[in-house]
Amino acid sequence: MRAIIFDFFGTLTDPDAESDRLGTFAATAAILGVPADRFRAAMVESFGQRTVGAFGGTRDTLLAMARSCGVEPGEARLAAAVDTHRAGAELVRRPRAEAVRVLKELRGHGYALGLISDCSSELCEAWAGTPYAELIDAPVFSWQEGYRKPDPRLYATACERLGVPAAQCWFVGDGGSREHDGARRAGMRPVLVTNAAYPAARDLRTDPDSYVPDDRVDDLGGLPALLGHH
Template sequence: MRAVVFDFFGTLTDPVAEKERRPAFDATAGVLGIEPDVFYTAMSGSFPQRIVGAYGDTAATLLAIARSCGISPTAATLGAAVRTHHAGAERVRRPRDGALATVDTIKRLGFRTGLLSDCSSELCEAWPGTPYAPLIDEPVFSWRERRRKPDPALYATVAARLGVPPASCWYVGDGGSREHEGARLAGMRPVLVTNVSYPGVAAFRTDPDSFIPPHRVDELPDLLRLLRD
């Protein structure tokens, strides 16, 4: 095994931080002048399209969503909404305890590190300035690739960019988006991060995986023992 590919949300990020998403959306709605429930429904409903880049960047996305809600913001209002939206997204992606140190140790052990995330434009635009970026050799984002997990092309892409065959990759995730079944079919070795210490967070997983990997860890630092073994 020569590489470790990570899911992002709920795996490298604090699973509880997902509770910040609704307040973040409400803040953006307030800037745009849209009733929060209306905006949240529009954003939630557009998730499958947003994560494959259907709306474009964050500014274009918010403009399209605002218009679908009957609002045509000025350029200044849209700019303020983008800044507010990015600030909210930063709260949602705060690192989970031990995540950054664990990935750093994995790199020091000689593994290549990859990322495979179903995400919208906010993460891609902010990525270079995040604390995760220096630790991930090859990030692959659904928004940029125009496809989402468990599309086999995504797993092939991250393996190719890492320069290792899929069979030499661990895939580590919390089980949303049928990601482990995708990893297994791609030839990777999947690991479930159970998040048992975070009651209620399973409700945030979209399209949960029916395949349960034999390799499981409760917390990300537990992964080190598995890799060393």
């Protein structure tokens, strides 16, 4: 095995941060002048479209969401909403405590590291400034590629950019979006991060994977041992 490909949210990020997502929507809604419940519903309902780039970048996405709620924000209000929304997205993507340490350790063991994330524009626009960017050799974002997990093209793209065949790749994620089944079908060896210490995060998972891997760790810190590095 030569490479490890990670999911992002709930795997490399703090699982508890997922509970902050709806609160960040409320802050953005307040700046836009949109009722919080209507904006939240628009964001949730548009998730599939947002994660494949249907609305463009963050500015254009927020404008589309505001208009869908019957509000036409001026440029100053829209710019302020973008700033607020990006700040909220930064909160949601904060690293889990052991993430950077584990990534550095695995790189030290010679693995190439990749990423496949179902994400909207905020992560792509901010990626270069995150602590993950210098540690991930091949990030693959649904928003840029135009399709979501478990689309086989995402897995193939990650392998191509890493220069490693799927059979020599681990895929590590917390489940959802049928990501493990997609990895298995692509020829990778999936690992489930159960997030056993984060029951609230598990309760937020509305799209559990139909396939549960045999290889499992309760937290990211257990991954090196699972892979044979003690």
